[in-house]
Amino acid sequence: MILPPKGLPMFETVRNALAARLPVTIEAPRPLVRQVDEAEAFPVAALGPLRVPAEAIQAHTRAPIAICAQAVLGAIALVAQAHADVKLPSGQVRPLSLFLLTIAASGERKSAVDSLALRAIYGYEAELRAAYRSAQDQHEIERELWETRRAEAKTILKGGSKKHNAQGVNIEAELRALGVGPQPPLEPLLVCPDPTFEGYVKLTAVGQPAMGLFSAEGGAFIGGHGMSADNRLKTAASVSSIWDGEPIRRVRAVDGAMILDGRRLSIHLMAQLDVAAKLLEDDLLLNQGLLSRFLLVYPETAAGTRFFAEAPLSAQSDLARYHEQLAEFVRAPLPIKDDTRNELDLRQLQLTNEAKQIWINLHDFVEEQLAAEGELVPIAGLANKAAEHAARIAGNMTLWDDIDATDIGAPAMASAAILVRYYLAEALRLRAISSTHRHLSLAQRVLDWLNDRWDESAIYPAVIYNDCTIREVRDQRTARKIIKTLEDHGWLIRIREPLLIKGAIRKEAWQIHGRTLL
Numbered sequence: 012m013i014l015p016p017k018g019l020p021m022f023e024t025v026r027n028a029l030a031a032r033l034p035v036t037i038e039a040p041r042p043l044v045r046q047v048d049e050a051e052a053f054p055v056a057a058l059g060p061l062r063v064p065a066e067a068i069q070a071h072t073r074a075p076i077a078i079c080a081q082a083v084l085g086a087i088a089l090v091a092q093a094h095a096d097v098k099l100p101s102g103q104v105r106p107l108s109l110f111l112l113t114i115a116a117s118g119e120r121k122s123a124v125d126s127l128a129l130r131a132i133y134g135y136e137a138e139l140r141a142a143y144r145s146a147q148d149q150h151e152i153e154r155e156l157w158e159t160r161r162a163e164a165k166t167i168l169k170g171g172s173k174k175h176n177a178q179g180v181n182i183e184a185e186l187r188a189l190g191v192g193p194q195p196p197l198e199p200l201l202v203c204p205d206p207t208f209e210g211y212v213k214l215t216a217v218g219q220p221a222m223g224l225f226s227a228e229g230g231a232f233i234g235g236h237g238m239s240a241d242n243r244l245k246t247a248a249s250v251s252s253i254w255d256g257e258p259i260r261r262v263r264a265v266d267g268a269m270i271l272d273g274r275r276l277s278i279h280l281m282a283q284l285d286v287a288a289k290l291l292e293d294d295l296l297l298n299q300g301l302l303s304r305f306l307l308v309y310p311e312t313a314a315g316t317r318f319f320a321e322a323p324l325s326a327q328s329d330l331a332r333y334h335e336q337l338a339e340f341v342r343a344p345l346p347i348k349d350d351t352r353n354e355l356d357l358r359q360l361q362l363t364n365e366a367k368q369i370w371i372n373l374h375d376f377v378e379e380q381l382a383a384e385g386e387l388v389p390i391a392g393l394a395n396k397a398a399e400h401a402a403r404i405a406g407n408m409t410l411w412d413d414i415d416a417t418d419i420g421a422p423a424m425a426s427a428a429i430l431v432r433y434y435l436a437e438a439l440r441l442r443a444i445s446s447t448h449r450h451l452s453l454a455q456r457v458l459d460w461l462n463d464r465w466d467e468s469a470i471y472p473a474v475i476y477n478d479c480t481i482r483e484v485r486d487q488r489t490a491r492k493i494i495k496t497l498e499d500h501g502w503l504i505r506i507r508e509p510l511l512i513k514g515a516i517r518k519e520a521w522q523i524h525g526r527t528l529l
Contacts, residue, residue: 093345093355106275107403117283222276228281308437363419369428377395454497460479
């Protein structure tokens with residue numbers, strides 16, 4: 012029997028096994044993508060009055076109920092935030108706006124769910140656009156007349172000889188009466204898929220006072236200009252202040268100073284895990300606090316269970332009633348502050364004594380879990396806002412039941428507390444996922460590159476940090492960490508003696524699994 016010479020990978024194991032006439036066993040590589048702990052079942056009963064539309068959308072799409080629930084919560088928040096704020100037991104007044112992030116793989120019918128949840132809002136937007144076109148035509152006529160009258164008055168004043176025109180009108184008084192001119196109609200946009208913050212500010216100055224950043228393809232926003240390396244911190248800080256209900260403040264050399272009060276923004280982004288990870292793994296966003304303002308879900312896939320079946324008649328009628336009620340809700344007159352066109356003047360929803368006690372119980376439960384070694388320490392940012400999230404959700408449920416409500420009752424607050432405890436559990440689960448996801452994803456990309464682009468049977472470190480086209484591994488430290496990970500998972504096998512690769516002897520080398528050394 013010919014034993015393998017020294018210098019080949021695993022030569023010690025192979026030589027010893029052959030010499031002893033034992034079978035050679037090479038462990039199969041382990042996948043780099045780890046299995047994710049299963050999500051808890053979404054507490055659909057805790058949706059209260061929103062359960063019926065969520066389940067109706069699920070019946071039509073066969074999507075996971077968590078996705079349907081997020082879509083309905085987002086739609087309701089988009090409308091409710093324009094009618095009231097909530098006063099917390101701590102005395103703070105907060106918007107009813109919600110920031111939601113739904114993580115789901117491609118094919119989970121995110122777009123279908125989003126479309127059904129927002130159909131009535133899109134219908135109202137179409138009406139606003141039609142009215143806008145008509146109003147814009149009238150505005151152009153009025154603007155031309157104003158400019159003509161103003162130009163005539165200024166010409167007369169420049170002459171210096173007349174203070175009155177031929178009809179005896181005082182020119183100075185005429186100019187003062189003309190004022191700044193007719194204002195254009197408000198922009199007819201309620202839902203924006205991927206604006207920059209600068210674009211949002213410009214729009215909200217001349218548009219609707221309550222808007223939504225909703226997208227079934229959240230990567231357009233997450234990977235867009237506003238969240239680029241240069242703009243990420245500025246966008247995060249600005250969006251966080253809007254969630255808090257603070258006025259929008261902006262100072263620019265061209266536009267001057269701008270303070271916009273009475274504006275509200277809700278967000279619902281749907282994205283795949285690789286895209287969402289750009290947010291979840293970003294230490295800057297974690298430390299800044301934007302992520303603590305988002306409620307996240309990552310439900311189990313429904314793929315393989317979505318066999319065709321028509322939605323039952325009961326689900327069809329439930330969905331129709333949801334669209335009808337949401338259409339009435341979004342068309343309800345807004346509480347606009349006097350002498351403004353689009354600044355909200357919102358009433359405050361109070362918590363009843365029973366609701367207040369539930370809120371306090373949730374607050375104190377979370378606080379206990381934030382002590383040293385507490386379960387919620389890894390997500391302290393979100394946990395510190397848990398009770399506030401619950402009050403916002405309860406406020407949305409309350410207004411969905413009664414748009415004129417002034418108090419949040421115990422049933423709504425109890426339901427919201429259950430939902431928030433679910434969101435906390437999801438955040439903990441996703442925190443564990445994201446802590447390893449970035450490195451393992453990068454290792455998988457390097458492995459794919461080796462399989463596609465590297466034609467040798469073995470590698471050495473410089474292959475990764477010099478030759479590999481993946482920008483994130485172009486330094487030796489990162490490259491060695493990737494090699495160690497691929498070795499630990501069995502995709503690379505350490506060669507213990509120098510090896511000839513690419514015409515040079517390499518003191519450090521690893522065989523690529525599945526390739527034979529020549």
